[in-house]
Amino acid sequence: MSKQRISIRQARPGLIVADDIYNASNQLVISKGVVLTDRIITRLKFNSITEFNIILERKETPKLAQDMSYSQKVRESAEFKEFQSAFTEKVTAFKGELNKLTDKNESININELLEHTTDLLQKTRNGIHVFDMLHCMREYDDITYVHCMNVSLLSNVFGQWMKLPEKELELLTLAGLLHDIGKLSLPNELVNKQEKLTPSDYVTIKTHTIQGYNILRNKGLDPRIADAALMHHERCDGSGYPYRLKGDKIEPFAKIIGILDVYDAMTSARVYRPALSPFEAISVFESEGLQKYDPAYILLFLEKIVQAYVGNRVRLSNGAEGEIRLINQHALSKPIIQLGSSFIDLSKERELSVAAIL
Ligand SMILES: [Fe+2]
Numbered sequence: 610m611s612k613q614r615i616s617i618r619q620a621r622p623g624l625i626v627a628d629d630i631y632n633a634s635n636q637l638v639i640s641k642g643v644v645l646t647d648r649i650i651t652r653l654k655f656n657s658i659t660e661f662n663i664i665l666e667r668k669e670t671p672k673l674a675q676d677m678s679y680s681q682k683v684r685e686s687a688e689f690k691e692f693q694s695a696f697t698e699k700v701t702a703f704k705g706e707l708n709k710l711t712d713k714n715e716s717i718n719i720n721e722l723l724e725h726t727t728d729l730l731q732k733t734r735n736g737i738h739v740f741d742m743l744h745c746m747r748e749y750d751d752i753t754y755v756h757c758m759n760v761s762l763l764s765n766v767f768g769q770w771m772k773l774p775e776k777e778l779e780l781l782t783l784a785g786l787l788h789d790i791g792k793l794s795l796p797n798e799l800v801n802k803q804e805k806l807t808p809s810d811y812v813t814i815k816t817h818t819i820q821g822y823n824i825l826r827n828k829g830l831d832p833r834i835a836d837a838a839l840m841h842h843e844r845c846d847g848s849g850y851p852y853r854l855k856g857d858k859i860e861p862f863a864k865i866i867g868i869l870d871v872y873d874a875m876t877s878a879r880v881y882r883p884a885l886s887p888f889e890a891i892s893v894f895e896s897e898g899l900q901k902y903d904p905a906y907i908l909l910f911l912e913k914i915v916q917a918y919v920g921n922r923v924r925l926s927n928g929a930e931g932e933i934r935l936i937n938q939h940a941l942s943k944p945i946i947q948l949g950s951s952f953i954d955l956s957k958e959r960e961l962s963v964a965a966i967l
């Protein structure tokens with residue numbers, strides 16, 4: 610067996626890892642013999658692995674096709690291709706309308722705005738499917754518009770999970786669509802800046818909440834829409850901005866959009882980092898503290914995502930593959946996994962986590 614050393618930039622799905630790969634803290638990231646997938650490459654990048662050995666000259670076998678990662682399978686589906694082209698078209702149209710809105714004299718045509726979201730939702734099978742589609746989208750330049758569209762789609766799915774009446778569901782979807790409209794009043798270079806933000810950049814960025822509120826409050830809309838723009842960065846424990854509001858002082862729509870906003874930011878690819886997998890995103894929510902969010906919303910949200918993957922095959926952080934069998938209510942990112950005839954409770958295995966959905 611001959612080996613070749615490659616850099617992470619040369620890594621591509623299908624290559625086989627020749628040796629066990631450890632991270633800087635000496636934890637096993639991937640075992641030797643594992644076939645690379647998009648998810649595993651992401652994991653390597655996440656662990657700052659810059660180069661490693663692969664096995665040379667392996668002929669591709671049918672096993673490899675079955676081993677396609679979950680996101681590869683989604684990306685290659687006809688449904689996804691259709692969704693992606695519709696999404697691109699909708700974002701362009703939505704961009705024009707959003708820009709008109711920042712002009713104080715323009716009124717809002719709610720139906721036209723909502724049409725973009727509802728048309729896209731019709732192209733998907735169910736709620737979690739929307740999450741999968743968005744997770745597989747390529748990185749876009751128009752980050753703000755794409756992000757607003759994503760949050761709007763997620764708001765609609767979440768509102769359905771909450772069984773909101775039709776009118777409320779529409780309002781929540783619209784609030785998601787408009788939550789970051791204040792960013793359009795900020796300098797473009799700042800909103801799309803790829804280097805680390807300076808403390809003064811942060812001060813400016815944070816004003817998008819108040820700017821958004823000012824754009825929306827006199828448009829004759831339900832006041833919750835403007836409040837969601839103002840308060841979506843407030844957190845229940847008072848750690849948010851702009852006013853450090855706590856618990857009940859925060860508009861419920863803003864609490865919901867605050868969760869979807871963070872989730873979308875984590876699970877979308879950015880130039881400076883890859884997208885996190887749903888389980889990685891859930892574990893970030895857990896480690897950052899669920900007390901930041903309203904328990905009624907955050908638990909419903911995380912549970913629904915995890916539940917959607919029960920029965921799915923996953924690869925663990927040590928390279929082993931198994932199936933998600935049961936959810937741990939107290940540690941949602943750490944389900945119980947069946948490996949052959951044995952079961953592993955990830956909540957009891959501190960070192961192990963779900964690295965990829967297969
Ligand atoms: Fe925001």
Ligand SMILES: [Fe+2]
Pocket residue numbers: 756788789870
């Ligand atoms: Fe946002």
